[in-house]
Amino acid sequence: MQKKLQVEAIEQGSVIDHIPAQQGVKILKFFKFTQTKEKITIGLNLATHNGESKDLIKIENTFFNDQQANQLALFAPNATINQIKDFKVVNKFQVQLPSSFIGVLACPNSNCISHNEPVQTRFYVHQKNTLKLKCHYCEKSFERGTFDELD
Ligand SMILES: [Zn+2]
Structure with a gap:
């Protein structure tokens, strides 16, 4: 239910979820997201149901290729990437730590x-x-x- 609300807000783009707290800002910097003109929404230190905190990034009109998903694993080995089109999650995958x-x-x-x-x-x-x-x-x-x- 809560997840649905989190991903409904953008029409097209990516939602990166399950980022360890403190890593969200590093990810923005590493991928130079703040240098684009795309609309970005970030949530820092969001509560998870197991009592820990996480960061979350929503970025419009941006999709991750395999290499970027691998690099994302450096910061957030358990992150999931939701691809959004027409306000719907069309693809959801977990990042993989490469060898x-x-x-x-x-x-x-x-x-x-x-x-x-x-x-x-x-x-x-x-x-x-x-x-x-x-x-x-x-x-x-x-x-x-x-x-x-x-x-
Ligand atoms: Zn060395």
């Missing part, structure tokens, strides 16, 4: 060769509960929280 991320994150290891060579950063997902990523170049593993995103 690797290429060219998205900067390696937290300042001695890593990826900072000095013209290479795309590459990280392998190797622990799915607390998300850890292993650098292809320096082979060190880092928790998700220690990363900066590339611009």
Whole structure:
């Protein structure tokens, strides 16, 4: 019932639900949504029925491709994306954590060769509960929280 209300407000676009609290603003920044002219509605620290809080983003006239959905998993591994057309949910899917991320994150290891060579950063997902990523170049593993995103 509540979910229905949340998605009915836009005519066409995407609703990203089940974003962990604090991640919504990062997602807006990472995907540069605020630099578009599309109408965006965000809900921060919304209550969920299990007593936790979540963020939610509604963005008009914007749809995620598979690569973007994978990148979204970096911020919100359990997010769902609702595609809206004519005020109706025409597609709903859960983001999938891919096995690797290429060219998205900067390696937290300042001695890593990826900072000095013209290479795309590459990280392998190797622990799915607390998300850890292993650098292809320096082979060190880092928790998700220690990363900066590339611009
Ligand atoms: Zn590295």
